[in-house]
Amino acid sequence: MQEPWWKRSTVYQIYPKSFNDTTASGMGDLQGVIEKLDYLKELGVDMLWLTPIYRSPQRDNGYDISDYYDIEPAYGTMEDVERLVQGLHDRDMKLMMDIVINHTSTDHKWFQQAKTSKDNPYRDYYIWRDSSDGNAPNNWVSKFGGSAWALEEHTDQYYLHLFDKTQADLNWENDEVRNQLYEMMNFWADKGLDGFRLDVINLVSKVQSFPYDESAPDGQFGKEYYTDGPRIHEFMKEMNQNVFAPHNLVTVGEMSSTSLAACQQYTRPGANELDMTFNFHHLKADYEKGKKWTDGKLDFIKLKQILADWQIGMHQAGGWNALFWCNHDQPRIVSRFGDDNLYHRESAKMLATVMHMMQGTPYIYQGEEIGMTDPKFSSIEYYNDVETQNAYSELKESGMDDRAVMQIIQRRSRDNSRTPMQWNAAQHAGFSKGEPWLSVAANYKEINAEKALADDNSIFYHYQTLIRLRKEYAIITHGDYEPLCMEDERIFSYERRWNGEKLLVIANFFGESTEFTYPKKEIGEAEILLSNYQDSAPNYSKVQLRPFEAIIYYSKS
Incomplete structure (x- = not known):
């Protein structure tokens, strides 16, 4: 049997909003991605993963989709997508698109219809429950803080939202919902893309009794009732049969709070579910008592043990890991586990080496290959992320002083990875001729792609070598x-x-x-x-x- 091409490949994640702006709008765009394809070819990556570019009110930077069939105008047009696919294929590179099918924006036409009446045919596309003694139906909490239920006043019922209240969870128990989603995904596959990254895909199956959660060790009430839920493997097989297999797509599932056993099942040979999975356990090794919004220190022994457990466990089961330190939701790894000052270059290369020699498919997040750092903004005013804003408010309300709160925000905010890509030493790091939607990190004159390309000993060329070694040495894939x-x-x-x-x-x-x-x-x-x-x-x-x-x-x- 021929080895799947993606086992020796490296994927590069692009957060289009922060990658390259060609219109001076302050937001990156698809034409900006097309403009940089030769740079990515030089790095040696095989596939680009684009975070969502669909029409969206941008409450959660595109992970709140209001129209799956349209492009957010700030990013460009459907023709731009087609040009991007062609440009990649011309360079023997591929495209993976992010898809969010656990929830939609409340601006989506389905939800707009659903909220008009309990009898509306779209009502059952979402998850609705009556109040419990005048309160939310249960004590489940949102991953962005607060209750996971929001009251829709017109019909006097609550809808479930595991994320922001403008991100209503879809009802996967409804066959028609799943069919509509598969039809939509096939539409994109027909456009020529080569794979999907599936956002929080292991949350789509919920325990249908929606019970009150008596105990949750980390305060995430409800998590055990919607994580890797009762029908999840059935749904994954069905999606594979209806979408992935017919188009020969490569797939990676983002797995929230998952288990090794679940990911072995998702990706083992013959499962016919997913090709690989992201898990985040290793990136919680610096969480204090499992909580993100703390100033916890790295438990290094724990980090090594988690990575070893997943390497050994997935290898034994024939499963496949997506390898990563960074993404659009995580702080910059050189600031987090390295030294972004005195040993910036050495620590960035070390971290890359440790991850890239493991078994799995490596994912590089834009700017990681030049050692971009957390921006360490001085005030909450500089942060845009909804989760960060909510955390700031909650920490302040708990009585913590502003300096201590900001120290946590500077370490944990998702905006750490969302500052504009640093291309050169020009204004706004060459990202835009306009005012960027999020401020550029102050060190852009020292850390930028142009400077990295001119230095044979740069972090960029270290990543380039790691990518090449994976192709040349089969032991990295099979060992x-x-x-x-x-x-x-x-x-x-x-x-x-x-x-x-x-x-x-x-x-x-x-x-x-x-x-x-x-x-x-x-x-x-x-x-x-x-x-x-x-x-x-x-x-x-x-x-x-x-x-x-x-x-x-x-x-x-």
């Missing part, structure tokens, strides 16, 4: 995963073995020097495939690792 030095509080190390070959990855995860000692007896000759220092030790038996030093050793018996 097993054995973690090393799991109790070491400085070193991240693991081995990959396959077909008589061995990869050894050694990384100092911190800014002080440390020593690595190979924990096994057999030590053979090895070559260094890649290092983030020019003169790394050629022998891996005992290595003095400098701050954030990362080395990939390769050997073949």
Whole structure:
């Protein structure tokens, strides 16, 4: 059986609003993406993932879709999409589009019809419940804070929204809803796109009794009743049969608060559900008591254990991981787990090395390849994100002083990754000739794509090499995963073995020097495939690792 092409590929995520503005509107657009295709080809990525570009009131930056069949005018037109597909295919690259089918905007015509009357045929497209003693139907909470239920006053019933109140959850128990969604997805597949990234797809099946949640350890009441729900695998198989398989699409599911067992099932051979999954457990290793809006410190041992569990578990089941540090909802990894000041270059390369040598398909988020950092805005006025604004209000109401609140916001806000792409040292980092919708990070004159391309030792070329190595060395795709030095509080190390070959990855995860000692007896000759220092030790038996030093050793018996 032929190996799927996406197993040796690398995907590049584009947040169009912040990528490249060709109209001086202050917002990026599709023509701006087309303009940068040669840059992405130079990086070596195989596929672009576009976050939603459909018509939307932009309450949640496009994840609140009001018309699945239309393009948000600020981004361009359907013709622009067609030109983008053609431009990618001409360069032997592919397009993955983001699709949001757990919920729609309340501006969507379905919801506008549904709220007019309990008897409207579209009423059953959404999830409605009567009040409970004058209150919400149950105690489920929204992932954006507050109740997951909103009262629609005209019909005096509550509708479910697991996210913002303008994002009403669709009723997947309704066959017609699913058929409408599959028809829409086939419309886009017919446009020539090559895959879908499915937003919070594991939340579409809810326990239909909608019970009161007696206990939720992290305060996320209701989560166990809608996460990887009772009919989820049935729905995934049905969607695969109706959309993915007929068009030979590559698919990745965003899995909110999922389990390893669930993702093994979604992606194992013969499951006929999804090709790969995103999980976020490793990016909660710096959450205090599991809560995002805290100033928690990284639990490094926990981070290593989570990544090892998923590497080993998915490999054993034949499943497939989507590998990532960054996306549009996460802080910049070089600011989060690296050092975005003194060891900016070294730590960015180290983090890339550790992730890209694992088994799975790597996803690079725009600007990650040049080491873009969190902007560390000084005031809440600079932040646009609805989740951030809600968190700020809640933290202030809890009695926390503004300085402490802002320290948390600066670390956790989704806007950390949404500042405009830094192309050059010109005004607004070359992103736009107009005033950007979100301020540019202040360090754009030092950190930008133009400067990175002119420097042979830049973070950009390190990523380029990692992408190339995945294509050249089959062990990266097929090898097993054995973690090393799991109790070491400085070193991240693991081995990959396959077909008589061995990869050894050694990384100092911190800014002080440390020593690595190979924990096994057999030590053979090895070559260094890649290092983030020019003169790394050629022998891996005992290595003095400098701050954030990362080395990939390769050997073949």
